Amino acid sequence: MRALVQRVTDACVRVDGALIGEIGTGLLILVCAMDGDDAAKSKALAAKISKLRIFTDEAGKMNRSLVDVGGAALIVSQFTLAADTSRGNRPGFSAAASPDQGRALYEQFVTDIADLGINTATGSFGADMAVSLTNDGPVTIWLDV
Template identity: 80%
Template sequence: MRALVQRVSEASVSVDGAVIGEIGRGLLILICAMEGDSDAQSAALAAKIGKLRIFKDDAGKMNRSMVDVGGQALIVSQFTLAADTSRGNRPGFSAAAAPDEGRRLYERFIGDIADLGIEVAAGSFGADMAVNLTNDGPVTIWMAI
């Protein structure tokens, strides 16, 4: 699985102009299931993100996790994280999981994050979404399992 994690002071996702998910302080997690991914990858990536120490402590150092600060997570499916740009100018997405498996793993990942005690909001798998965020820092981290 691949994820692009952004530390945010607030974020929301809308479909057809209606907000379907929003959070305050926490992480916006753009997530993509790759061909061959399993439940084990979902659980491992969720655990790693939950423990990722990218929030400031009292000394101003990135030393606290989302769990430590009581942060929220906005999780949005984004198959374009599977983009292969090695040939030509048009990216290919054949490395992404098939839609049914991608949806299943996306929903599994949402559950895996929630199981860490993190409040979760989510986008709508496969929908054309508008994502708004205030990137805090900015802090943006690319992750893969």
């Protein structure tokens, strides 16, 4: 699975103008299931993200995790993270999981994050979403598992 993680002071997602997910301090996680991914990869990605020490401690060092700071996660499906631009200017997305598998793994990932005690909010799988955020730092990290 692949994720783009952004440390935020706030983030929200809207579909057709309606607010469907919102968090304060925490992480905006854009997540993509890749072809061949499974539940074990979802669990591994959730564990890795929950332990990333990217929040500042009292000394101003990035030394605390999402769990340590009691932050929340806004999880948004984003198949475009599978983009392959090696053959020109039009991205190909054949490395992404099929829509059915992608939905199942996205939902599994949301459950895996919540099972770690992290307050979660979500986007809407497959919807045309408007995501707003205030990137804190900025801190943006790409993860593949």
